Amino acid sequence: MAHSYQLGILAMYLSERRLEELAFFRKLSVYGHKLGIEVLVFTPDDIEGSTLKINALVYRPSNGRWQRKRTALPGLVYDRCRYHGADNYRKISRFRSLYSKHIRYLSKPLTNKWGMHQILSENSEIAEHLPATVRYNGNKHLIRFLKKHKRIYLKPSSGTGGRGIVRMQQLGSSSFLIQGRDQNRHIIPEQTVSELQIETKLSTWKLNNRYIVQQGIPLTLKNGRVHDFRMLVQKDGNGEWQVTGCAGRIGPKRSVTSNLHGGGTAVPMISLLRSRFQDEAVIEGIKEDAYRLGMKVARFAEEKFGPQCEMGIDLAIDPKGKVWLLEVNPKPSREVFYRIGEREAYRKAISNPLEYAIWLLKKRSREHTSRLDARKNNLPE
Ligand SMILES: Nc1ncnc2c1ncn2[C@@H]1O[C@H](COP(=O)(O)OP(=O)(O)OP(=O)(O)O)[C@@H](O)[C@H]1O
Ligand SMILES: [Mg+2]
Incomplete structure (x- = not known):
């Protein structure tokens, strides 16, 4: 199919000329090809400033x-x-x-954990789901x-991937874990x-005021491992927010975090909930609360930070x-859905950004045409 649209992917070389997430970009390119949008992968090293040309990587499904x-x-x-x-x-x-100034980004940047906490606290419906959080002082x-x-x-x-995280628990009056x-x-x-x-x-952790205490x-x-949930909220091909999926994550032995990169295992949300709660109606209610919160966070973050296309939301469900709400991730990965065998969620997780991009580009060209028409007919724009 001839490509009527283009989407740039801004990426980064990890080492030498090796790109992070290349497998994801390949999948985006293949889907994009089917949808009629060309995916152009490039990094800040691949731009010619004087001409605004890029030396992009393009995947050719015909020859792989x-x-x-x-x-x-x-x-x-x-x-x-x-x-x-650095x-x-x-x-x-x-x-x-x-x-x-030459680019519209699918998502604008969010801020760090402390900034996010302060902003999300402004919304009373979200605030009631935020764990008490202060800056290390x-x-x-x-x-205390x-x-x-x-x-x-x-x-x-500003940490990611579970780096530098400490958990402390009070056991007795002067005994702490x-x-x-x-x-x-x-x-x-x-x-x-x-x-x-x-x-x-x-002292191992070199705490300072760039740490938060939560x-x-x-x-x-029951098996002694920690767990939580990762929800992916995305805009779809009509520019509307939707929950693409939500997966449970179980941390490895002796870990206080459940991140997959730290050795965590992904499991379907429903099986994890069923292992903790008996009543199906209760489980359904929890799921609804989680979904509603995810959508609320996405809409509010967009209101505060400008246009967004997706976010990964870390959720905890207490006994x-x-x-x-534990954390909002602006550049979520989507491998969890593949790992738990939710193929439809995985497929949508990849196609949504493309369909949303096409929706945006079409809207833009419609607006452009109507401006031209207005000008031609001397109408107010
Ligand atoms: N307040 C909390 N209560 C219980 N568990 C928590 C809490 N905060 C974090 N965790 C655990 O630690 C993990 C990592 O925390 P968080 O997501 O905030 O940090 P991160 O390093 O940015 O992770 P990532 O970037 O991979 O999402 C969570 O997924 C969860 O398992
Ligand atoms: Mg996280």
Whole structure:
């Protein structure tokens, strides 16, 4: 099929000339081909500033190869850059400041965990689902918060993938459990300490005011592992928000996080809920609450940060069935649905951004035509 539309994918070289997420981009290209939208993968290294041309990678389904194509910078871009290190950060910031005026992004950037918490707190319907959260402000303050909530999580405000996360629990009047993961995501096994020892034990994590301290939701399953849920909320081909799917994640042994990259296992939401709650009506109610919250968060984030096309929402469901919002991820992966065998959700997770992009491009060209018509007929635009 001839391509009437184009979507740029802004990516990043991991090392040498190896691109992150290339398998995802290949799937986007194949679906795109069927839908009539050409997918152009490029990085900040692939642009010729003087001509606004890019040296893009284009996947050819006919021969199964990626080929280079020199073409104009696309007007619509799906930003999949994640920040790995200072060099990449500089590159992407430079790209943004130089070229963003020529580009409409499918999603605008969100902010870090602390900023997100503050903004989401402004919405009372969302606020009731947020765990109590403060910024790290010294150990005295931290211990007071711990004694109040009995279980807390310390997380780097800009961290991802479960790096640098600590969980603390109060066991007795001066007995506390500390465990977590270091900056390289290695598991730091649990240690029981007294109040006086907390300071020394925490020194491993180099806490500062870029850390947040959060009420911990009890999420330990009977087998001793923690769990939570990852929901994918996306815009569809009519520009409407929808929940594409929601999957459970179970952390590996001795882990305080359930992230798949940290060794977690994906399971269908329903089987995880059934293992914890007996009544089907209760389960249905929890699912509805979770879905409603996911949609609310997506709409509100869009109101606050500008247009968005998708987000990955981390949810926790406590033993009473209350739904909590743990985190909002602006550049979610979609492999969970493949792993749990939900092929339809997986397919939609890939096709939605493309269909939404086509919807946007069509809307744009309609608006453009009506402006031209108005001009031709001397009508107000
Ligand atoms: N308040 C909390 N109560 C209970 N568990 C939590 C809490 N906060 C985080 N966790 C656990 O730690 C995991 C990682 O936390 P979070 O998603 O906030 O950090 P992250 O490093 O940004 O992860 P990612 O970028 O992979 O989504 C969660 O998926 C959950 O398993
Ligand atoms: Mg997360």
